[in-house]
Amino acid sequence: MNEFQRDLPLSREPYRDIAARLGVEEETVLTLLRRLQASRIVSRVGPVFTPNRLGVSTLVAAKVPPDRLVEVASLINRCPAVNHNYEREHHYNLWFVVTAPDQAELDRTVAGLEKQTGVSLLVLPMLRDYFIDLGFDMRWPPDDAD
Amino acid sequence: MPIDAASNADLRMRVIREIEGGIPLEPHPYRVIGERLEVSESDVLEVIRHLAGEGAIRRYGIVVRHHELGFRANGMVVWDVPDNRVDEIGRLFGEQRFVTLCYQRPRKLPDWRYNLFTMVHGCEKNAVRENVRVLENLLEGPGFPHEILFSARRFKQRGARYAVAPRLESVTVRGARETPRSEMP
Missing domain, CATH: 3.30.70.920 (Lrp/AsnC effector binding domain/regulation of amino acid metabolism (RAM) domain)
Incomplete structure (x- = not known):
């Protein structure tokens, strides 16, 4: 899994290519991936898109009265444009990401959520990305050899 | 009718919709997607290669x-x-x-x-x-x-x-x- 978090071959039979690199049968790779997906360790096999290239997105934060948190989170979850939605231990206690095809649609979605929940939203779009995504190193703690 | 897969915006959006939740764990994942979209396996792959080439895909592989x-x-x-x-x-x-x-x-x-x-x-x-x-x-x-x-x-x-x-x-x-x-x- 460590090897194939990126640069999965863009070939017709990617799992056969992985199997060949590992010296095992294709069916072994597929069975393992299906099992890891069933146990929720593997989320999916496929692309991680570059933020703000195919569409626009923003992080949004809200100060929600604790007794309304589950209700407000539920309203926000119902919006298909929302992906991550987390409670965090802070007076800004609800954090979520909104994605849209363009800025106008994003603004409309955020305004709609604000109206629907009656909670004012702090819109914090990414201005610059400093992270180079190489996947997640599972040899933890990582040795510093490389 | 030949299609220029990479420049076909509609096909591109349909392929993105198919792959954003993950590609099938089947021996020919792009053939499966192609059958759903009624295009060829090569067309699907060409769209994905194009997305990768233009930097729209940050990484491609197993997401844990x-x-x-x-x-x-x-x-x-x-x-x-x-x-x-x-x-x-x-x-x-x-x-x-x-x-x-x-x-x-x-x-x-x-x-x-x-x-x-x-x-x-x-x-x-x-x-x-x-x-x-x-x-x-x-x-x-x-x-x-x-x-x-x-x-x-x-x-x-x-x-x-x-x-x-x-x-x-x-x-x-x-x-x-x-x-x-x-x-x-």
Whole structure:
């Protein structure tokens, strides 16, 4: 899994290519991936898109009265444009990401959520990305050899 | 009729919709997608290669969940660093192996003073705090104001969906006793 978090071959039979690199049968790779997906360790096999290239997105934060948190989170979850939605231990206690095809649609979605929940939203779009995504190193703690 | 797959915006959006939730775990995943979209396996692959070539795909492969791997704590660490040093500090933090996101975001004064966001992982909260100290120690001088926002309940987690007209989905809110969860970028 460590090897194939990126640069999965863009070939017709990617799992056969992985199997060949590992010296095992294709069916072994597929069975393992299906099992890891069933146990929720593997989320999916496929692309991680570059933020703000195919569409626009923003992080949004809200100060929600604790007794309304589950209700407000539920309203926000119902919006298909929302992906991550987390409670965090802070007076800004609800954090979520909104994605849209363009800025106008994003603004409309955020305004709609604000109206629907009656909670004012702090819109914090990414201005610059400093992270180079190489996947997640599972040899933890990582040795510093490389 | 031959189609120029890479420039066909409609096909492109349909392929994105098929692959954003993951490609099939089948020997010929792109043939399966092609059958659904009534195009050839090669057309599907060409669209994906084109997306990768233009930088729209940041990485392509197995996407794992940190929480299920035992990295049960994650802290979103927000920093108030001088605007003229945010690029330098952002790049330095972004290189650290326990950091999985590192973004500059706008301040929203007076409500929000922080302009640099890092996602820091660890097996438990103290490991996250220790990693934050590692970040602080990378910088010379007195240090910068920051806060660690630990995650509590995870109400929703999935990859971003870019395709228009997203499918309807039913999402339930998890119970109040949910243990802290980590998130994927």
